[in-house]
Amino acid sequence: MRADLNISDIHSLGKAQAFETLAQIARVEKKTFPAKEAFAFGEELWKKKPNTKVLYATLGPHSSVIAYAVYVRQKGVALLHKVCVVEGYRRQGVGMELMNYIRQRLQKEGCQYVQLWVDKARDAARSLYVRNGFEEREEIPDYYAPGRKGIRMVLDLGRDGP
Ligand SMILES: CC(C)(COP(=O)(O)OP(=O)(O)OC[C@H]1O[C@@H](n2cnc3c(N)ncnc32)[C@H](O)[C@@H]1OP(=O)(O)O)[C@@H](O)C(=O)NCCC(=O)NCCS
Structure with a gap:
């Protein structure tokens, strides 16, 4: 692990910092994903929706966001x-x-399963998930768009310890 890598939750930030972090994430999201697949990183994620967790990674205290997850x-x-x-x-x-x-x-936190959908063509992501113990459970044709398959993957957290 990079010694300077810091992973945290936007709920650990005050309002102004959380909004700035969400704005940075939204910019990366827009660049990375097609508009239809872009997640809306609005300010309400910090105010409400306690079940939705936005995690972000930085390198040291003054770096911008280099990675995120929801x-x-x-x-x-x-x-x-x-x-x-x-x-x-x-x-x-x-x-x-x-x-x-x-x-x-x-x-x-006592969660049992993690589930996700991934585009079959996203080889890097699929490989990352498999390396982390996820198993492919189902494949749906045209899930994302015509010709783009979606794969449902599940990680059983009870199966292997940390
Ligand atoms: C998928 C993604 C998050 C991987 O992040 P990363 O920091 O590059 O991954 P890591 O360096 O930790 O690599 C971990 C594993 O992921 C897989 N992986 C990462 N990049 C890969 C690539 N270009 N091709 C194939 N496998 C890859 C490998 O299994 C790798 O293990 P290895 O290095 O031992 O081969 C990154 O490529 C990304 O953000 N992609 C665009 C967004 C996306 O597709 N997100 C998933 C859908 S929401």
Whole structure:
């Protein structure tokens, strides 16, 4: 792990910092995903929606956001909506660190399963999820758009300890 990598939750920030962090994440999201798949990182995520967790990673206290993730907790299941590393910081283990953080945190909170949908063509993401113990459960044709398959993956948190 990079010694200076810090992973935290936007709810640990005050209002102004949380809004600035959400704005940074929204900019990366817009660059990374097609408009239809972009998650809306609005300010209400900090104010309300306590079940929705937005995590972000920085390098040291003054860096901008280099990675983020969003999940929604529904009792024993967490739906992982997004995991994203800023392009210039990929392939350095940041995605693995973020997934480890999420897994350990959800395990501690008593969550049983993590579920997600991924585009079959996103090889990097699928590989990251498999490396973190996710299993492919279902494949739906045209899930994202005509010709783009969606794969449902599930991680059983009860199966392997941290
Ligand atoms: C998927 C993503 C989060 C991986 O982040 P990362 O920080 O580059 O990943 P890491 O460096 O921690 O790599 C961990 C594992 O992911 C997989 N992986 C990462 N990049 C990969 C690539 N370009 N091709 C194939 N596998 C890749 C590998 O299994 C890798 O393990 P390895 O290095 O031992 O081979 C990043 O590529 C990304 O943000 N992609 C765009 C957004 C996206 O597709 N998000 C998922 C859908 S919401």
